[in-house]
Amino acid sequence: MNFSEHKNIFLQIRDWMVDQILTGKLLPGDKIPSVRELAADIEVNRNTVMRSYALMEEEGILENKRGIGFFVSLDAKSTLLNIQRKEFFTETLPPILHQIQVLRLDSTDLKSLLAVIHFNDNKHEEEQ
Amino acid sequence: MNFSEHKNIFLQIRDWMVDQILTGKLLPGDKIPSVRELAADIEVNRNTVMRSYALMEEEGILENKRGIGFFVSLDAKSTLLNIQRKEFFTETLPPILHQIQVLRLDSTDLKSLLAVIHFNDNKHEEEQ
Amino acid sequence: MNFSEHKNIFLQIRDWMVDQILTGKLLPGDKIPSVRELAADIEVNRNTVMRSYALMEEEGILENKRGIGFFVSLDAKSTLLNIQRKEFFTETLPPILHQIQVLRLDSTDLKSLLAVIHFNDNKHEEEQ
Amino acid sequence: MNFSEHKNIFLQIRDWMVDQILTGKLLPGDKIPSVRELAADIEVNRNTVMRSYALMEEEGILENKRGIGFFVSLDAKSTLLNIQRKEFFTETLPPILHQIQVLRLDSTDLKSLLAVIHFNDNKHEEEQ
DNA sequence: GTGGTCTAGACCACC
DNA sequence: GTGGTCTAGACCACA
Structure with missing residues (x-):
């Protein structure tokens, strides 16, 4: 993922994830990469990824099963x-x-x- | 004037001024409010208004007559x-x-x- | 069983069990489901159920008969x-x-x- | 402010602020302490205070005038x-x-x- | 292993 | 001066 200079990273992560969902590359119920995993992948801090995931959870796009991970919510x-x-x-x-x-x-x-x-x-x- | 949360105020002032010109509420050659006047009016720091005026001058929209004030440039x-x-x-x-x-x-x-x-x-x- | 977001699952299991006892759906001396059985039932990790049972044993609500299972204690x-x-x-x-x-x-x-x-x-x- | 051990600090800050508002010690329109100021005051990290303020802004309790600070919203x-x-x-x-x-x-x-x-x-x- | 909170400190844009 | 984002790293509870 390439980050554009002047938009917040955590929003870009969200936008990218939203895109994956809307284009069907991620399906409802799918487990998404763990916070640590994605952070390592895209070379961004864990906290930043966390913030992005938390935002999407609030928006009802993701669901969180504690100790297991984040999942695309069924009606995302x-x-x-x-x-x-x-x-x-x-x-x-x-x-x-x-x-x-x-x-x-x-x-x-x-x-x-x-x-x-x-x-x-x-x-x-x-x-x- | 209501300022939206995530756009710079000085840009919003510019946008508003541009709008006034394009819709003919401000005509070429008109004197516009002084920096301190407008600042007081819209409850904004004078520096912010100044920055906005300076930007518009740079863009050729306004002209500055020293000691008199800013005017809408003729070909604005x-x-x-x-x-x-x-x-x-x-x-x-x-x-x-x-x-x-x-x-x-x-x-x-x-x-x-x-x-x-x-x-x-x-x-x-x-x-x- | 639906787990609420911000309370520990093992505590929620305990609360549910306590409820069953207080409302008489589980009687003193009754055998309760085995750890693996309940874990499968409510789709939760066996460790989590175990932790819950251990807590209740400590509190004197359950009794553990080795190799047989957990029972509601007589004075629960x-x-x-x-x-x-x-x-x-x-x-x-x-x-x-x-x-x-x-x-x-x-x-x-x-x-x-x-x-x-x-x-x-x-x-x-x-x-x- | 004394923080209780097992509740998130940023939520305790929010609770305290809410209390100030409900009991009239903070009035609608009042400026509240800047993020840095409060952080120093209660010996907590800036980020933690920030998170608390951002939460309250989302809830419509606070309003943010950029470069100036946070204010108790009028209908808080x-x-x-x-x-x-x-x-x-x-x-x-x-x-x-x-x-x-x-x-x-x-x-x-x-x-x-x-x-x-x-x-x-x-x-x-x-x-x- | 997972998420979640907090700290310390840097850097930025804006007022 | 203000808010706001990001990093690096520690620590915790839960599964």
Whole structure:
């Protein structure tokens, strides 16, 4: 894992783990590496890894069986989607909307954005 | 002004000022509040305001007339539009696109976003 | 059995066993499950169960017949009642009283508590 | 401050601070001691104090003005009462009820408990 | 072996 | 001056 300079390491660990879960590389119920193990692996202090794991436990993404280790919680995926969608609409989207308006961007400028949305729409139809 | 927790205050002041200019609430050539005035107003340290003004001067948004005060520079608006549009497409947009895809948001979810784009399209037509 | 997060499992096993005895689901002289049996049952390490049994033997609640197993000691119930009532009044009750006062809870809030006390009063009358 | 042996220090700091707030020794909006200051005062590591403050910020009891310090949040008192009352009814009370039942305690035994409740009832009447 | 707390000390950005 | 993160290392209880 490569850490970017100006984001907290414990958050980057969390982001990476979340990614593993969302992309299915880690499945609900899976045991994740022990604090010591991961710390050694990515050459980071135990405490930092611990902080990351504790955060994810609080968020309901991980569960802790004492003396055994941390496990991906069974409903991690839906919990994550909920957290992230909520964050997107309350934190991420509003300033974007504002900026699009202020910068007077129109559909020509934002064609790649529209393409993504269009793509998602079709994905949903397929699944039905 | 309400300051968000995890972004530097002096950057938030800058963002707010930029916004005032882009939306026409501050016009090129206008005198802006003195450092101590604004500092008192928004209950922030004078150094913080100063740092913000200095940054904007460096960016060519403000001009400083010694002993008189800071003024919105004459080409602030076009300068800003260029800077910000560029930033928007290289910095802001890409992670948004990724997130929209990961969260599988579709046009129903993002109706407010689409509404803004639509609104901008019409604005442009009127101006033609 | 569901284990709560922040209390030692071996203590929780003890509490559960004590409960079984006080409520008469386990009677004096009864053989209790073997260490390995209970461990398998509740999905816990055998050491943990052993520790719990050892504790209860020390407290005089259980007796160990070598090669046969653990049994509820004959005077377990009266022993327990004494231990627990004493503990209740010296350890458990005082902080509760304090908290009820601080939180300004009144008889309306605590109706379930009062109901239990009332229920116990009647139980005693019946037995006289 | 005297720390009891077997409870986490950072939680004891929180408990003490909560007490100060609930008893009115710290008022909403008050600045509390800086992390370094309190750490030196009670001879505990900065990190430990920090952890305590961060926890209380998360709980909405404290607010943080960057570069200035931590302040008692304006609605700390009601927030606290909510947290604690909720905890009392979901965590504290149920095992108490169970124990009272199992130990067959009656109103004679629990006279001090009833006295407190009675006292609270009168307090409320006075306030009306 | 596991998680969890605490210390001591460094370094950073921000006010 | 303030909070905040990270490290290195010790010590503990629990499984």
